[in-house]
C-alpha cells in the first residue's frame with residue numbers, strides 16, 4: 001500500500017517532534033529529557049507528563065513533586081498491573097539513583113496533572129517545575145504529543161502504535 005502524501009506529512013511531524021523533544025534542562029547534576037504529555041480530549045480533567053530524569057551525581061536524589069500553571073496540582077503516580085487491570089497509585093517520591101536514570105513512561109511512573117486549566121492539545125507547550133529533595137528545582141517545557149515519542153514513531157502519522165490512548169481513560173482518574 002502506497003500513500004506518499006500522508007507518509008510525507010507523517011515524516012514532517014516526526015521531525016518536528018524530535019527537534020522539540022531534544023530540549024534538556026540541566027542543573028545540580030540532574031538532567032531532564034523529552035518531557036511530553038499525551039494529548040487528550042478537551043473534557044479531560046487530568047493528564048499525565050512523561051520524561052526521563054538522569055542523575056549525574058553519585059548520590060541518589062528524590063523527585064518529590066512539581067508545579068505547573070497548567071493544572072491545579074501535580075502528583076507523582078505509578079501505574080501498576082493489579083488483577084489484570086492497570087491501576088494508578090500515588091507515590092510520595094521517586095528515587096533517582098546516582099549515576100542512573102528513571103524513565104517516566106506510559107505503564108510506569110508519571111507526573112499527574114490534577115485539575116487541568118487548559119486542554120492537552122497536540123502541539124501545545126507548557127512549563128513544568130520539578131522539585132527534588134537535594135537538588136534545586138528544575139523547569140522544563142512539556143510538549144503535548146498525540147503519540148508516544150522516541151524510536152516507536154508511527155511513521156504514517158496516524159494510528160496508535162503503543163496502545164497508549166486505550167490504556168488511559170480520558171479522565172485518567174481511576175485511582176486504586
Ligand SMILES: [Cu+2]
Nearest residue numbers: 048077088112
Ligand atoms: Cu496518574
